[in-house]
Amino acid sequence: MGNAPMRWWAWIPILWMGWSCQSPPPPPSSSSPPPILLRTERPAFSADSAYKWIETQLHFGPRIPGTSAHAACAEWLVAELQRRGARVTQQRGTFRGTPIRNIIAAFGADSMRPRVLLSAHWDSRPWADRDPTQGNAPVPGANDGASGVAVLLEVARHLSQNALPYAVDIIFWDAEDLGREGVEDSYCLGSQYWLAHPEPFPPSSYAWGIHLDMVGGRQAVFPQEAYSREYAPNLLNHIWQVARLLGYERIFIPLSGEPITDDPYYLSSKGGIPMVNIIQRDPMGKGFFPEWHTTRDDISVIDRATLQAVGETLIAFLYSFSPQTLSP
Ligand SMILES: [Zn+2]
Structure with a gap:
């Protein structure tokens, strides 16, 4: 992991050719999206590191709110984020009878506005x-x-070594997955609690945000989740364009996805933060991934290639765009 300063003037224009799978691609027309610019020099995302940090989390055991495994994993996450130079706030509380422990890591001065939110x-x-x-x-x-x-722990490692010119907060939401089928608002308790008690920065501090959920599965594809299209269409288009330029158009597929009631839904609709949710979903209507909500969602379902596609896309996006240059 090099620590050399990045050359910020190293830009190259890359022409956006559209989503067509035809060969040769059609010439750009007046309706084509404008070309986007990617910084050629940016940190190198390591899927091996991300894979290792999945193994570490699994080693604690199931991270169920209120259990000792959950508490031990929280201490480890806090230490890892602090080791990367973040100022970490642990938000503790109770929401609808469930103990909540949100972990909030701030990169960049507290006074910096606007901020960007990354979460899982x-x-x-x-x-x-x-x-x-x-x-x-x-x-x-x-x-x-x-x-x-x-993936966000690996992104945080790069934020500490190659600071971005804007502030980024990484929030790990607690109690997302305690929901019951058909029971309204029973998922996403951690993010709902934070919206009722935002700290250390209010939702209005954030220009936009990106959420990752189920981003390591074998043969994963990420359609364009419907709430993300509604609340942050430009942000979503840019992320999918970046993925395509990096060669990941078969993973970040340009198809409309279903609406998913996940943390970003609450952050966008209740908190006013334009959020994009990068989440695995079968475009043929077969759910999230085959092992979803089974005992088989273990390390055997994880593919480094998927982690690499997501992490590399996220890094390229963050180091090429800022809240000053992109509206959601
Ligand atoms: Zn789940």
Whole structure:
């Protein structure tokens, strides 16, 4: 991991050619999106590091709110973020009878505005209610939970070594996955609690945000989630364009996805933060991923190639665009 200063003038224009799969691609027309610029020099995302941090989270056991495994993992996450130079706030409270422990890591001076939010949920589901035989057993949560946290820990390592010219807060939401089918607002308790008690910065501090959920699965594809299209269409288009320029157009697919009630839904609709949710979803209507909410959501479902596609896209996007140059 090099520590050399990045050359910020190293820009190259790359022409955006549209989403067509035809060959040769059609010439740009007046309706084509404008070309986007990617900084050629940016930190190198390591999928091996992210994979290792998924393993570490799994090593604690299921991260179920209120358990000792959950508390031990929280201490480790706080220490890892502090080691990367973040000022960490642990938000503790109770929301609808559930203990909440949100972990908020600030990079960049507290006075900097606007800020950018990156988030994932760090808890894991207490019941494998989609498991055919072990419905009362906990979900290991390798993909559903740990993968997003692991990618953001690797992003945080780069934020500490190559500071961005804007402030970034990484928030690990607690108690996302305690929901019950058909029970309104029973998921996403951590983000709902934060919206009722925002700290250390109010939602209005954030220009936009990006949320990662289930970003390590084998053969994952990420359609354009419907709430993200509604609340942050320009941000979403830019992220998918970046992925395409990096060669990940088969993973970040340009198809309209379904609306998903996840942390970003609450942050956008209740908090006014334009959020994009990068989340695995089968475009053929077969749900999230085959092992979702089963005891088989363990390290065997994780593919470094998916972690690499997501992490590399996120790094390229963050080091090429800022709240000053991009509206959501
Ligand atoms: Zn889940």
